[in-house]
Amino acid sequence: MFRNLTIRKRIMAILAIVYVISLSLAVGGGYYVLRQDTIRESNEKTEIFSAAMSSSAAYLGSAIRPKVLEYLPETYFPEATVGIFMLTTIAKTVQDQYPEYIYRIASPNPLNPENLANEWEEQTIKKFETGEMESWRGFVERDGKEYYAVATPMSAGQNCIWCHDTPEVAHPKMVEQYGTRSGYGYTLGDVVGARIVYVPTDVALAQAKKKLAYFAGGFSLFFLLALIAVDRIIVSSVVRPIENIVAVAEDISRGKMDREFEVKSNDEIKALADAFKRMKVSLAKAMDILRK
Ligand code: HEC
Known part of the structure; x- marks a missing residue:
């Protein structure tokens, strides 16, 4: 193929081929390494975010709720007794500072319509229900932006049923606030929703x-x-x-x-x-x- 070329052209042609191959290998390899880096970084962020949120909920559950129920057994005071209520409220405050970080407690059957699972969230929750997956992490698009997300299932325990069973059993104030349309009918052990943390990756990927x-x-x-x-x-x-x-x-x-x-x-x-x-x-x- 190079036989009819002058020595000079032949060497230039070989060097050009070496250039194209080495550039593609270096850029391809570099992209892989930087993307792995983005995944690791996003993973760390979701872990820290989730840990902070779970710790707040655990604190509410162990230090606040028992006292509130003891001192005010008749009062409906979800701010101090419903972990999920607290989490969704804190998530909104966090979003004031970090608008791109999203913490969701999504359910296909929610009390609060804001928590209604979107199509992808619903599919993921279905996979948790069927036992196909125990948790999910990876890249996902949301409103046209790419995020790294971690989703974990939430199942109904004994302590959840009294609010999510039927509107007749739930606290009347809660029913008054959320209505009777959805959010009820939980049965013990069912997967009822998922906690999902979304962290944006577009900035990191653009930098990469x-x-x-x-x-x-x-x-x-x-x-x-x-x-x-x-x-x-x-x-x-x-x-x-x-x-x-x-x-x-x-x-x-x-x-x-x-x-x-x-x-x-x-x-x-x-x-x-x-x-x-x-x-x-x-x-x-x-x-x-x-x-x-
Ligand atoms: C004291 C009543 C109460 C208890 C107990 C309770 N929840 Fe809820 N739950 C609520 C309320 C109120 C909301 C709506 C919060 C909001 O407005 O974001 C809610 C929201 C949720 C949501 C988000 C979707 C939706 O319905 O808006 C899930 C999922 C959920 N709860 C699951 C559980 C699980 C699992 C437990 C047990 C670990 C539990 N809940 C215990 C009252 C309760």
Whole structure:
């Protein structure tokens, strides 16, 4: 394929192929590593966010709710007794500062319509129900943005039923607030929803892409300089000396015996020039003998 090309073009073509292959490998590998980095970072963020939220709920459950129920057994005070109510409220406060971080307690059968699972959340909850998955983590799109999300199932325990059984059993104030449309009918052990933490990845991924673009630019510039340097070396140490030898040999073949093979370097081309020099001397001697 390269046979009909000049030495110079052949070397340039090989270097260009090396450039394309090494750039694709480096960019492909770099993208993989940076994406893994984004996943690790997003994972850490979701873990910290979830841990902070679960700890708040645990605190409510162990330190506040028992006292409230003890001191005010008849009062409906969800702010201090319903962990999920507290979590969804805290999540909104967190969102004031970090609007892109989303904490959801989603359910296909919610008391509060804001907690209604979207299509993807509902499918995930179904998979928790059928036992196909115990938890889910990965990339997911939400309102046209890419997020890294971690979802874990929530099942109804004994302590959940008194609010989520039937509107007749639930506290009248709660029924008054949320209505009787949905949010009831829990049975013990059922998966009733999922906790889902979404952290945005677009910023991290955009940064990763920017880093790769800089790298590709730097790499290309370096390769271009290397290409120019190699080209100069080939021209000055191979192409020109060979052209020179060809011109001298052609002159000598036409009888201009005063021409000399001159090579400044000390390499294969010099060996070639020396061989030609010896041939010229032999030729001159042969011609002398012939002339005598
Ligand atoms: C004291 C009553 C009460 C108890 C006990 C209770 N919940 Fe709820 N739950 C609520 C209220 C009120 C909401 C609506 C919160 C809001 O407005 O965001 C809710 C919301 C939820 C949601 C979000 C979807 C929706 O209905 O809006 C899930 C899922 C849920 N609860 C599951 C549970 C589970 C599981 C338990 C037991 C661990 C439990 N709940 C215990 C009252 C209760």
